[in-house]
Amino acid sequence: MLRAHAVTVRYGRRTAVDAVSLEVAPGEVLAILGANGSGKSSLLRALAGVQRCQGVLAWNESAAPGAGIGYMPQDSMLRAALTAFEVVLLGRLRSLAFRVSEQDLVAARAALAELGISDLAARRIGELSGGQRQLVFLAQVLAADPQVLLLDEPTSALDIAHQLQVLVLLRRATARRRLTTIAVLHDLNAAARFADRIALMRDGQLIGLGRPADVLTTPVLRHAYGVDVCILAGPDGHPVVLPMQIAPVL
Amino acid sequence: MEPASAPADAVSSWRATNTRRMGFSALGCGLLLVSFAADVATGPAMLPIPAVLRSLAGLGSDAMLDAIVRTLRLPIALMAAVVGAALGLSGAVMQTVLNNALASSYTLGISAAAGFGAALAILVGASLPVPEAWAIPAAAFAFAGLACALVAGVGRLRGATPELLVLAGIACLFLFQALLSLLQFLASPEALQQIVFWLFGSLQRSSMAKVGIVALVFAVTLPVVLADAWRLTALRLGDERARALGVRVDTLRLRCFVVVSLLTGAAVAFVGTIGFIGLVAPHIARILVGEDQRHLLPASAVFGALLLSAASVASKLILPGTVFPIGIVTALLGVPFFAWLVLASRGRP
Numbered sequence: 001m002l003r004a005h006a007v008t009v010r011y012g013r014r015t016a017v018d019a020v021s022l023e024v025a026p027g028e029v030l031a032i033l034g035a036n037g038s039g040k041s042s043l044l045r046a047l048a049g050v051q052r053c054q055g056v057l058a059w060n061e062s063a064a065p066g067a068g069i070g071y072m073p074q075d076s077m078l079r080a081a082l083t084a085f086e087v088v089l090l091g092r093l094r095s096l097a098f099r100v101s102e103q104d105l106v107a108a109r110a111a112l113a114e115l116g117i118s119d120l121a122a123r124r125i126g127e128l129s130g131g132q133r134q135l136v137f138l139a140q141v142l143a144a145d146p147q148v149l150l151l152d153e154p155t156s157a158l159d160i161a162h163q164l165q166v167l168v169l170l171r172r173a174t175a176r177r178r179l180t181t182i183a184v185l186h187d188l189n190a191a192a193r194f195a196d197r198i199a200l201m202r203d204g205q206l207i208g209l210g211r212p213a214d215v216l217t218t219p220v221l222r223h224a225y226g227v228d229v230c231i232l233a234g235p236d237g238h239p240v241v242l243p244m245q246i247a248p249v250l
Numbered sequence: 251m252e253p254a255s256a257p258a259d260a261v262s263s264w265r266a267t268n269t270r271r272m273g274f275s276a277l278g279c280g281l282l283l284v285s286f287a288a289d290v291a292t293g294p295a296m297l298p299i300p301a302v303l304r305s306l307a308g309l310g311s312d313a314m315l316d317a318i319v320r321t322l323r324l325p326i327a328l329m330a331a332v333v334g335a336a337l338g339l340s341g342a343v344m345q346t347v348l349n350n351a352l353a354s355s356y357t358l359g360i361s362a363a364a365g366f367g368a369a370l371a372i373l374v375g376a377s378l379p380v381p382e383a384w385a386i387p388a389a390a391f392a393f394a395g396l397a398c399a400l401v402a403g404v405g406r407l408r409g410a411t412p413e414l415l416v417l418a419g420i421a422c423l424f425l426f427q428a429l430l431s432l433l434q435f436l437a438s439p440e441a442l443q444q445i446v447f448w449l450f451g452s453l454q455r456s457s458m459a460k461v462g463i464v465a466l467v468f469a470v471t472l473p474v475v476l477a478d479a480w481r482l483t484a485l486r487l488g489d490e491r492a493r494a495l496g497v498r499v500d501t502l503r504l505r506c507f508v509v510v511s512l513l514t515g516a517a518v519a520f521v522g523t524i525g526f527i528g529l530v531a532p533h534i535a536r537i538l539v540g541e542d543q544r545h546l547l548p549a550s551a552v553f554g555a556l557l558l559s560a561a562s563v564a565s566k567l568i569l570p571g572t573v574f575p576i577g578i579v580t581a582l583l584g585v586p587f588f589a590w591l592v593l594a595s596r597g598r599p
């Protein structure tokens with residue numbers, strides 16, 4: 001169980017995350033949603049231990065920063081002359097020795113195989129498409145055998161086929177490994193379909209936390225995004241959000 | 251997304267790649283040995299390589315040839331190799347920690363700072379309590395360290411990015427070049443001539459003691475950076491990803507700056523400013539062995555040593571009977587070579 005209590009992130013005098021508290025259980029996927037600049041990525045970075053913050057973070061009764069947490073930052077173009085296998089192997093950095101152990105090699109190979117991308121192993125990371133690169137970095141965090149998975153916009157800039165592939169693999173890995181998974185997403189419908197719960201942020205604060213059907217409502221989304229939406233029932237029972245118009249300022 | 255096929259095993263394929271990388275480094279070592287022997291054999295008196303090898307092995311029968319080889323040419327050839335290795339290694343470390351392919355001790359002002367230190371020691375040499383032969387390298391070393399400290403100091407600022415560090419290095423370059431110009435303006439004609447000659451870069455002032463110092467610094471710093479090889483490799487994915495993997499990026503960068511300042515300071519102190527080796531050698535190594543720093547760092551040292559050793563040979567062959575300053579040779583040969591390298595690697599990820 002990952003527990004965050006009153007997590008606050010400040011950049012100078014600006015408060016990016018304002019006393020956010022949440023709990024996420026093993027095997028659960030939590031999607032963090034919100035408009036640009038609402039503090040989603042800052043909250044995720046604080047949970048990952050790469051951003052200084054105030055408040056209490058704990059999981060499995062341990063507050064050791066970083067250990068057992070797999071954090072995947074937002075995708076960025078890379079020109080490093082490293083193969084996909086080397087990138088995945090770096091996921092084992094905490095145990096990697098100059099002479100790489102058999103255990104680390106096996107873990108990297110298994111992570112590639114788990115995501116079905118063993119054929120990319122010898123390709124250079126800079127040659128891969130955005131979707132392939134995201135899967136390689138997902139394999140990198142899985143190679144570390146984490147208990148908590150934190151993903152910052154893992155489906156941004158991907159076409160719908162790649163989005164679907166990443167989210168299905170994520171869901172499957174979460175269930176198989178009993179991971180505590182938190183992902184920042186922009187696509188409300190993807191979040192509704194793949195997340196167990198949704199945390200909705202605005203101005204650094206949590207304005208909604210619960211099951212997709214409870215959080216994705218017209219008044220809450222108007223408050224979060226300033227947009228009027230139409231909520232429909234999808235074929236599998238999940239809510240489907242249709243943006244209609246910019247909400248008039250009252 | 252391409253469907254997953256039945257690929258060659260990822261681990262065996264990676265091991266084969268590593269074997270090929272070690273092959274390239276071994277090839278570099280072989281070429282270095284050839285260049286080293288040619289460097290000892292080349293000079294006003296051209297010596298046959300078999301006789302040179304016999305003399306180096308202590309099996310020589312010609313006292314005159316032994317004296318030329320061991321006393322005159324061996325220190326120069328060894329100095330070319332160790333200084334080249336030090337500059338190649340420091341260039342590779344800098345390019346990695348600053349995430350900038352143009353970073354080197356030359357382009358970031360560390361060599362300019364060393365030049366200023368040397369010029370200062372030449373100007374006030376007579377009033378120093380140590381012999382000028384040691385005061386000049388000591389001052390060059392100290393100012394190279396100062397330039398590194400200035401850049402590293404900027405790196406300690408909150409929110410400092412690799413780009414900011416590169417800008418700080420360029421600011422250092424202009425600062426010390428301006429200060430150097432000021433000293434040249436103030437210097438007497440004799441001192442000015444000495445300063446200019448130092449700035450050319452030359453291996454002719456080498457001695458076994460000086461070779462020993464540079465070799466010692468190299469031998470101490472190489473294991474330090476190799477111990478960080480995986481963390482440096484992680485840094486190639488960007489600061490954020492490296493942090494996510496558990497790298498303490500700021501501490502690593504600071505440690506690397508100390509190593510770079512020691513390597514560059516020791517190398518430049520005894521031979522003057524030598525450009526392009528620290529820039530080009532890591533590029534060659536990167537093309538051949540990739541960016542797993544366990545391979546890249548030693549390969550950069552090997553190719554740096556090879557380039558400077560070859561430049562030393564060339565410096566004696568351009569105009570028979572005259573030894574061109576090595577700094578001029580590396581720049582003249584390095585510029586077209588670097589241009590070719592950049593053009594050839596266009597589009598490479």
